[in-house]
Amino acid sequence: MMDEAAFLEQYDITAYRAPIATVDMAIFTVLEEQLQVLLYRRGEHPHKDRWALPGGIIDVGVDVDLEAAARRKLHGKTGVASPYLEQVATVGNGGRDPRGWSLSVLYFALLPAEGVTLSHGWGAAQAQWRPVTEDGVDMPLAFDHTELLTAAVQRLRGKVAYTALPAHLLGEEFTLSELQRVYEILLGRKIEKSAFRKRILDAGVVESAAGRKRTGANRPAQLYRRRQSASSHLFPRNLATGDL
Template structure:
């Protein structure tokens, strides 16, 4: 017989999904945030998300929230599950476990607010992480971990091309790495590594006319999903430092 007063008794748990949606706008890594229009944390910035509906799968809920918050078909984007956050104190309304998703997308249009938000807007990630007020719930933690996941993904996978609108140049792709990693890369070294990695990018045979210099070759996403060898941040920093030292 179950003792209802037993501290080990089951508690009611609600499940939500939260979305960390990254894009590159104006040569900066930006994240979609909403201003909450109701308690708790009314008026605070937060990641878009919402409760799971009855009978709804997690991935379907994430796609629905993405559609509702941005008007974008998430099936065409890079969307992956980040991890689950279940601290008992993360939501003042009760025990709420959230499954966070990471979405990577090319330059997005102006955001639109969902049903429970006053506004929605793209904001530079570096500025958001420096603001004293912080995000609602534990969304600061989720955002930081999503940022590190995105940075790591660029080292070992070809996901950087998900930020590029096809066709793109090698310089466009390099800009993604520089924006997400937060430091400049040597153009020649980057081009050599990208073009020598099988399946990373595929040439279209076309070129983009530029204001200065020769026309730039255009590429599309290749068939590879993993980078072999990986494009490591540590080696790129070292190469950049050596190049700088050689110029002194």
């Protein structure tokens, strides 16, 4: 009887047709008082010249796991190595890619606009930030990326209401007013200032930036940093309902 080592030795991994396996990225930032997503115009077939989410085929010789593939693609497009990254969904069927049966693992990433250098590599003729309106952008996207973007936006907006994720859209140091404004942009409504500050400070998701302050035309404002535990913190009440 064949043992497992002998079985694996003679096993032919190419005996079955494999699907095209990719990761796709909904990369979000806040620019010009709007939530924006990174799109690129494809420079190669299929869907040449159409806009799409960044991503690409998983390289089994390089990527040790799915997150490694996502981070490699993200770094190549933005120059950012370690933003907030979350897996959203896995989709797959025989009709989403004209090259054949394909599956894709969708991630969203949050990063501050500062320090981002857009790359036009990997067949991308052009890359740019586009405003998110409702649950998507004002143009059709290649493949099924319109649906993928909608899923990512809905996941992000849903989590904003009870987590500290918006802090990942700011730089290393920020004021509470800047953090509040990011929440307001994502939620689409104003938040009462004193209640918001109490919610954030009581939750312990930020810490003082060693007494540093931001100076400008107005009174100097205390600077804060995101705590390492902020990403996993859940607020006991939902900001989307106005219950601060």
